[in-house]
Amino acid sequence: MANTAEDRARMPEGTQKVLDKRTLVTDNKNLLKYLRPGMHVLDVGCGSGSITKGMAEIVGPEGKVTGIDPGEALIAQAQANYGDVPGLTFQRADIHTFNNGELYDVISSARVLQWLANPIEALGKMRRLLKKDGVLAILDYNHEKISWQPALPPAMRRFYDAFLQWRKDVGFDNHIADNLAEMFHATGFSSVNVEPHMELTQKGDAHFISKAGIWAEVAETRGHQLVKDGYITEAERLAAVEAYNAWLAGEGEQMQLYLLAVEARM
Numbered sequence: 001m002a003n004t005a006e007d008r009a010r011m012p013e014g015t016q017k018v019l020d021k022r023t024l025v026t027d028n029k030n031l032l033k034y035l036r037p038g039m040h041v042l043d044v045g046c047g048s049g050s051i052t053k054g055m056a057e058i059v060g061p062e063g064k065v066t067g068i069d070p071g072e073a074l075i076a077q078a079q080a081n082y083g084d085v086p087g088l089t090f091q092r093a094d095i096h097t098f099n100n101g102e103l104y105d106v107i108s109s110a111r112v113l114q115w116l117a118n119p120i121e122a123l124g125k126m127r128r129l130l131k132k133d134g135v136l137a138i139l140d141y142n143h144e145k146i147s148w149q150p151a152l153p154p155a156m157r158r159f160y161d162a163f164l165q166w167r168k169d170v171g172f173d174n175h176i177a178d179n180l181a182e183m184f185h186a187t188g189f190s191s192v193n194v195e196p197h198m199e200l201t202q203k204g205d206a207h208f209i210s211k212a213g214i215w216a217e218v219a220e221t222r223g224h225q226l227v228k229d230g231y232i233t234e235a236e237r238l239a240a241v242e243a244y245n246a247w248l249a250g251e252g253e254q255m256q257l258y259l260l261a262v263e264a265r266m
Contacts, residue, residue, distance in 0.1 A: 005117035005170040008229075011071055012221045021210070024054025028110050030197060030261035034135050035059060039105040043067040044095050044126060045112030049078030053085055055108070061086035066100070068093040095122050103131040110139040113180070117171035123187045130266045136189070137263045139197065142177040143167075145258035153247050159219055159240035162231040180262040189264035199257040209248055212255040216244045 024031065028051045035041065035058040043052040046067030056065040067090045069075050075092040082088055091100075095109075107126045113119040126136055143164060152160065164174050173179060184192045201211040223237040232240075 003170070005115075005172065008166065008170050008172070008225065009115035011074065012225060013073075020048055020050055022050050024051050024058075027051060028054075028108065028139060030139060030195060030263065031055065031106065031108055031137055032058075034106050034137065034263075038062045039064075040102065040131075041065045042104045042107045042126075042129060044107065044109035044122075045069055045115075046074075046078060046090065047071070048074050049082045049088075049090060051110065052078070052090070053082045053088065056082075056085050056088035059087065063087050065089070066091060066102075068095065068098055070094045095125055098125075098129075102129075104129055104134055105131055106135045106137065108137045108139075111141065113138060114140050114143070114167075114172060114174075114176050119173065119176065120183050120186055123183055127187055127189070127266070132266055134266050135263060136184075136265075137261065138180055138184075139259065139261050140177050140180060142258045142260070143174040145175075145177075147256045147258075148252070149254045150251055153243040155236070155239040155243035156215065156219070156247070158236060159223065159226075159232060160215065162226055162236075163218065163222070166226050166229060166231045177258060177260040177262075180260065184262060184264050189266075192262060192264045195261040195263075197259045197261050199259050200254065201256075202254040203252060212252060213245075213248055216241050216248070219244065 035055060037060040039059045040063065041055050041059060043055060043065065046052045046069045049067055052065060052067035059065055064087045067078060070092065072092055075090050078090040083090070107130060109126065113122060116122050130136060167174055181192045181194050201208050219237055219241045226232050227234050227237055
């Protein structure tokens with residue numbers, strides 16, 4: 001049984017397929033108003049590097065982008081895929097202990113704090129790594145405010161409720177998007193900007209199946225962790241995948257993820 005937050009946050013094999021589909025423009029566009037050529041940028045929880053690569057393309061070879069992630073396999077993949085991009089480096093590191101002696105114009109962390117048991121501590125560390133007038137930009141979810149139309153089939157509803165409880169039991173904040181502004185203030189930021197970046201996908205959209213299908217992928221990957229930890233049975237996991245895929249192919253009309261960008265300057 002995975003009893004610690006670190007154990008449960010560890011990405012199982014196959015999860016990186018979700019990360020590989022993401023780009024700066026479509027999935028982290030809140031950063032576009034800040035990034036400029038020549039900037040030094042830190043991407044905390046860079047995963048397999050697809051969004052980080054987009055940052056490097058904007059700051060250009062005269063700038064520098066560093067992507068850090070505690071996942072050894074993810075960093076290896078990022079280096080293999082994007083290691084030749086000028087000004088872009090990847091390093092296996094945890095934000096709590098990371099220190100390369102540099103300060104940054106922009107620090108970004110997208111969909112990462114939801115997997116930390118003490119996000120305020122991580123925010124404080126990121127704040128200390130900012131240059132004067134530097135920007136901290138966090139993007140994250142409130143998992144309790146996701147909506148599906150029509151409602152989920154019962155088998156997937158059981159899985160999703162178990163997923164939320166599995167997260168909650170080790171201290172992950174399922175509402176973190178709505179709590180980030182208060183955390184920023186507690187960390188020492190005085191002026192905090194909050195922007196909605198809801199992720200809505202509807203039947204008829206070109207990528208409806210792949211985007212709304214994220215929960216089938218979660219059940220197929222992290223679902224094994226829930227089974228191992230005793231939150232669901234293997235039969236319930238398989239039933240959730242089958243029911244959700246049927247919902248996607250049939251009556252499913254839309255899914256909206258509740259996502260906020262919370263940002264502040266030093």
